[in-house]
Amino acid sequence: MLYDLEPDLPALTDPVIIAALDGWVDAAGAASAAVEQISRDATLVARFRGDELFDYRSRRPVLDVMDGVLKDLVWPELAVRHVRHGDRDLLILAGAEPDLRWETLARELGELCRTLGVVQWVSLGAVPAAVPHTRPVPVMATASDTGLLRNGEVPGPSGLLRVPAAALSVLEIGVSRGGLPAVGFFAQVPPYAGTGYAAASVALIEHLGRHLDVSLPAGGLRAAATVEHQRFDQAVETDPETRDIVGRLELMGEGDEGQERLPTGEELASELERFLREHAGEDPDAPGFSS
Numbered sequence: 324m325l326y327d328l329e330p331d332l333p334a335l336t337d338p339v340i341i342a343a344l345d346g347w348v349d350a351a352g353a354a355s356a357a358v359e360q361i362s363r364d365a366t367l368v369a370r371f372r373g374d375e376l377f378d379y380r381s382r383r384p385v386l387d388v389m390d391g392v393l394k395d396l397v398w399p400e401l402a403v404r405h406v407r408h409g410d411r412d413l414l415i416l417a418g419a420e421p422d423l424r425w426e427t428l429a430r431e432l433g434e435l436c437r438t439l440g441v442v443q444w445v446s447l448g449a450v451p452a453a454v455p456h457t458r459p460v461p462v463m464a465t466a467s468d469t470g471l472l473r474n475g476e477v478p479g480p481s482g483l484l485r486v487p488a489a490a491l492s493v494l495e496i497g498v499s500r501g502g503l504p505a506v507g508f509f510a511q512v513p514p515y516a517g518t519g520y521a522a523a524s525v526a527l528i529e530h531l532g533r534h535l536d537v538s539l540p541a542g543g544l545r546a547a548a549t550v551e552h553q554r555f556d557q558a559v560e561t562d563p564e565t566r567d568i569v570g571r572l573e574l575m576g577e578g579d580e581g582q583e584r585l586p587t588g589e590e591l592a593s594e595l596e597r598f599l600r601e602h603a604g605e606d607p608d609a610p611g612f613s614s
Contacts, residue, residue, distance in 0.1 A: 333366065338412040340403070340416055343447040344401075344418065344420040348489035358447060360540060366405050371400075373398050384399065399419035402418055425493045445507065449509060450463075450510075453575050456551070457573060461511045463507075464477065464508055465478055515569075
């Protein structure tokens with residue numbers, strides 16, 4: 324078994340599991356920041372065994388050295404925690420994207436979901452896309468079956484999107500094939516955003532809240548998004564190259580009648596390929612990106 328359950332489990336009523344892993348499909352750390360916000364004061368339910376899941380040469384533990392003495396190690400973690408918002412029990416699966424045993428982990432997660440009585444899986448992620456900060460954050464939705472999405476959400480993008488898979492997607496496919504309904508929300512992040520894009524985190528929280536019909540706290544993320552927006556605006560005003568990039572992205576985001584549209588699968592794949600080319604040789608687990 325790849326996880327250890329806590330001895331005293333909370334009483335759960337139709338819990339929903341919310342999953343977000345750092346690294347891949349977490350551009351600018353937006354999804355990780357979203358689940359960190361909604362899981363404040365959460366209690367531990369299960370912890371996964373890092374020695375079984377992580378390659379410590381690619382994701383090394385952090386070592387603290389104090390006055391020449393080796394003091395402490397902080398290991399990468401993957402865990403499930405419980406938090407209640409309104410009348411909804413949420414189980415937050417968050418932490419480092421595993422390096423190893425993805426299919427086995429998916430099977431065991433399916434078993435854990437059955438043990439805990441989980442009724443739905445929700446993935447949260449963020450992807451690099453040809454979008455500007457001057458537009459509302461586009462959020463793509465996915466669903467394992469028709470009728471799962473609510474409030475006018477439409478699955479997309481249209482057409483075929485073929486990209487390198489994240490562990491998050493492998494886990495979602497695994498649990499959904501085991502009979503658990505699954506949806507996903509993926510915010511799109513501008514190519515010039517760095518390690519943090521609070522507007523995308525807020526958008527994910529809002530979409531999740533509407534889907535679950537529950538009020539979820541955004542905390543200081545809204546204020547952070549305002550500060551980031553002002554910083555990007557200042558860059559546009561002072562740097563001609565940035566101004567040109569934002570202008571082109573704004574034109575790409577308009578439909579035939581000047582309306583907002585989601586990029587197609589082909590456009591998203593092209594943007595991801597550009598991202599991979601420009602960052603060849605960099606740590607693929609580092610959250611976020613910049614150009």
